[in-house]
Amino acid sequence: MESQLQRGVILEIVKVHARAEELLHLPDDGFRYELVRGELRQMNPAGNVHGRIAMSFSWRLARHVEENRLGEVYAAETGFKLTTNPDTVRAPDVAFISRKRLDEVGETEGFWPGAPDLAVEVVSPGDTYTEVEEKVSDWLDAGTKLVIILNPRKKTATVHRTQGNVSILGVDDVLDCGDVVVGFKVGVREVFG
Structure with missing residues (x-):
């Protein structure tokens, strides 16, 4: 009964264009959600490969960031409020925010107000090209x-790095994030294990 009630609440929010505050207070129904221009979108739980690769990248990044006191690394559950009216709240698989920006904004309740410096997405089997590009x-x-x-x-x-500035790296290449995360480089092969 409670699950049907929760789903009813979620469906009602979708009909009326949800706001970030409503997303933040949704009842836990076992799913994760993003808010895209006011539309609530359900995200399926990550599969084995997806989760392993996200963790492989994030622990390498987190170790480097912590050792060099560069900022903070965030897990997939973290929402970033990108736009308002209509609201967009996205949750990347891995994110990084620089120490400078953390100090400027201070401690924040709820979703981070703005975009991270680095966002990492792992493609899931059900993702479409259009969804990833969006x-x-x-x-x-x-x-x-x-x-x-x-x-x-x-x-x-x-x-x-910008719209249209795209490079594709294979397993023999090194991913250099040094312009955003000072000194961080990782072999693509290492990430995929």
Whole structure:
């Protein structure tokens, strides 16, 4: 009964264009959601490969960031409020915010107000090309400096620095994030294991 009630609440929010505050207070129904221009979108739980690759990248990044006191690394559950009226709240698989920006904004309740400096998305089997490109555009348009798309099937890292500035790296290449995360480099092969 409670699950049907929760779903009813969620469906009602979708009909009326949801706001970030409503997303933040949704009842837990076991799913994750993003808010895209007021539309609530359900995200399926990550599969084995997706989760392993996201963790492989994030622990390497987090270790480097912590050792060098560069800022903070965030997990997939973290929402970033990218736009208002209509609201867009996205949650990348991995995110990084620089120490400078953290100090400027201070401690924040709820969703981070703005885009991370780095957003990493791992392509899931059910993701369409259009969905992935929409996420990349949303991140870049909101001010993310570096968006990385990790594709487990192709074992590639597609690096977006601005709209149209794209490079595709294969397993023998090194992913250099030094312009956004000072000194961070990782072999693409290492990420995919």
